[in-house]
Amino acid sequence: MPPSICAVCRTNRALILRPKDHSKLCRECFITVFETEIHHTILSTNLFERGERIAIGASGGKDSTVLASVLKTLNERYDYGLELMLLSIDEGIKGYRDDSLETVKRNAVQYDMPLTILGYSELYGWTMDQVVEQVGKKGNCTYCGVFRRQALDRGAARLGVKHVVTGHNADDVAETVLMNLLRGDLPRLSRTTSIVTSTPSLAPNKTGVADNTHIKRSKPLKYAYEKEIVLYAHHKQLDYFSTECIYSPEAFRGSARALIKNLERVRPSAILDVVRSGEDMARLVPGSDEGCGGACASATAAEEEVGGCGSAVGKSMASVERQLASNERAQESNLETEITLPKPSPAPSTTPAGPPLKGQKKPRSERSGGPKKKGPAKQVMGSCIKCGYLSSQAVCKACVLLEGLNKSRPKNAIEVGYEVQDVSLNSVRDELEATTLSTER
Amino acid sequence: MMSEEALSVKVEFSGGLELLFDNKKKYDLSIPCKDESGAPSNVAFLVRYLCDKVMKDPRKDMFVLDDTVRPGILVLINEADWELEGEDQYELQKDDHVMFVSTLHGG
Numbered sequence: 001m002p003p004s005i006c007a008v009c010r011t012n013r014a015l016i017l018r019p020k021d022h023s024k025l026c027r028e029c030f031i032t033v034f035e036t037e038i039h040h041t042i043l044s045t046n047l048f049e050r051g052e053r054i055a056i057g058a059s060g061g062k063d064s065t066v067l068a069s070v071l072k073t074l075n076e077r078y079d080y081g082l083e084l085m086l087l088s089i090d091e092g093i094k095g096y097r098d099d100s101l102e103t104v105k106r107n108a109v110q111y112d113m114p115l116t117i118l119g120y121s122e123l124y125g126w127t128m129d130q131v132v133e134q135v136g137k138k139g140n141c142t143y144c145g146v147f148r149r150q151a152l153d154r155g156a157a158r159l160g161v162k163h164v165v166t167g168h169n170a171d172d173v174a175e176t177v178l179m180n181l182l183r184g185d186l187p188r189l190s191r192t193t194s195i196v197t198s199t200p201s202l203a204p205n206k207t208g209v210a211d212n213t214h215i216k217r218s219k220p221l222k223y224a225y226e227k228e229i230v231l232y233a234h235h236k237q238l239d240y241f242s243t244e245c246i247y248s249p250e251a252f253r254g255s256a257r258a259l260i261k262n263l264e265r266v267r268p269s270a271i272l273d274v275v276r277s278g279e280d281m282a283r284l285v286p287g288s289d290e291g292c293g294g295a296c297a298s299a300t301a302a303e304e305e306v307g308g309c310g311s312a313v314g315k316s317m318a319s320v321e322r323q324l325a326s327n328e329r330a331q332e333s334n335l336e337t338e339i340t341l342p343k344p345s346p347a348p349s350t351t352p353a354g355p356p357l358k359g360q361k362k363p364r365s366e367r368s369g370g371p372k373k374k375g376p377a378k379q380v381m382g383s384c385i386k387c388g389y390l391s392s393q394a395v396c397k398a399c400v401l402l403e404g405l406n407k408s409r410p411k412n413a414i415e416v417g418y419e420v421q422d423v424s425l426n427s428v429r430d431e432l433e434a435t436t437l438s439t440e441r
Numbered sequence: 442m443m444s445e446e447a448l449s450v451k452v453e454f455s456g457g458l459e460l461l462f463d464n465k466k467k468y469d470l471s472i473p474c475k476d477e478s479g480a481p482s483n484v485a486f487l488v489r490y491l492c493d494k495v496m497k498d499p500r501k502d503m504f505v506l507d508d509t510v511r512p513g514i515l516v517l518i519n520e521a522d523w524e525l526e527g528e529d530q531y532e533l534q535k536d537d538h539v540m541f542v543s544t545l546h547g548g
Binding site: 003004013014015016017024027061062171226227229230231234242243244257258261262264265 | 455456457460511512513515517520521522524525542543544545546
């Protein structure tokens with residue numbers, strides 16, 4: 001085969017075949033084109049404001065490393081006027097996170113950005129190693145996801161930063177779209193396709209000071225192929241760390257990721273097409289972010305990106321799995337709750353579609369209002385009575401999980417299995433929900 | 442016979458794939474210059490060779506699926522995407538550099 005020539009400069013040998021349009025590019029042109037596209041994404045979505053301080057959720061993995069590198073480059077090239085910093089979460093997993101944190105520390109020097117590392121042990125009193133010792137390897141991802149979501153927000157609040165960017169890429173978004181489609185969960189699908197998954201300005205915050213419930217979340221690499229992210233890192237010789245979380249073995253990963261990668265090989269544009277389809281479907285979902293102008297985004301986002309196992313910025317099959325697991329659990333508790341309602345609405349088993357929003361409760365008024373069924377219920381957001389974190393429940397997910405953990409701590413000696421743990425968590429949640437209901441009636 | 446002759450190739454693993462290959466990123470290999478059927482060795486043959494002779498990890502399916510490199514693993518032949526070079530039908534030349542980069546692993 002004669003060497004291909006770059007489609008842009010028509011001089012150098014092409015090394016990259018772009019998945020989105022099959023164009024052939026040389027190393028230099030690819031790097032420029034990749035950066036320029038991220039720049040356009042940022043401009044067209046008005047992602048940043050001049051003078052904004054941005055925390056980059058950094059795991060040391062490819063996505064967050066590329067995100068940090070590209071944002072630094074663009075900030076200097078186009079004079080965004082951003083103040084960039086790195087924020088890493090230490091889940092407390094020996095032999096996994098401690099290694100990748102070394103990479104983040106090197107990144108901080110390479111990119112000349114301040115680095116903050118916040119540990120689960122510091123925030124919650126539990127490292128993931130301890131959680132796993134307690135609940136077993138099977139259900140621990142739920143804990144990790146819930147804890148991380150809050151941890152990034154708390155870290156941002158500590159830094160006085162109101163905007164956290166994460167390295168979620170097009171493949172991640174496409175996976176999530178597919179998984180939600182396969183689950184029939186269109187409301188969640190509509191929430192996860194948005195480039196900004198939390199809109200703080202719509203949540204009242206009189207003080208103007210960053211607190212952990214009003215953090216904006218966005219994913220500037222949303223339209224970037226994972227393949228190109230890896231190639232960018234390779235051709236720019238970025239220093240990144242790749243590993244697999246020791247608690248989420250390959251066998252446990254779902255099939256959406258494999259499906260996406262298989263589709264990509266047959267039809268590379270499929271990934272962006274799925275992302276775009278997700279966005280189009282999102283607009284059709286009643287009460288979606290698009291429909292309500294984002295007013296419900298802030299409400300749901302806190303429980304949304306419960307993902308990102310393997311990296312603080314989402315590596316995602318594991319996170320999809322985790323979401324599935326947590327949804328199933330939430331669904332169970334939801335069903336149980338509905339059964340205990342004083343006014344017997346149609347039994348949950350007779351509603352074919354299941355609860356419209358998994359793990360979320362209908363507004364009180366609608367629930368007591370009888371059988372009329374409208375579009376997906378919106379959440380009523382408040383603050384967790386225990387920790388103050390944004391929550392649709394009286395007590396936020398993390399506090400519920402923590403309570404379960406702390407309660408069963410003594411039982412550790414007789415080796416509590418995951419199943420047992422799960423049941424006790426559900427009963428804790430049910431108790432909580434029961435209290436909420438009774439006080440409000 | 443010519444098939445006895447060896448072909449030197451440099452093979453590199455990254456993006457987490459090295460974990461499947463003794464945690465070693467770079468290999469200087471001498472592979473037969475003809476494959477089982479006597480045809481010049483191509484990348485498909487190299488992949489089989491890696492699976493049979495080099496990889497000790499039993500999780501072959503994390504590298505190869507359905508007789509080809511697992512989707513999600515990028516293959517670079519002398520830095521170029523293998524799709525630009527004829528994919529696994531590319532005939533290896535002396536001192537070629539073949540790199541396998543996984544996109545499947547997290548950070």
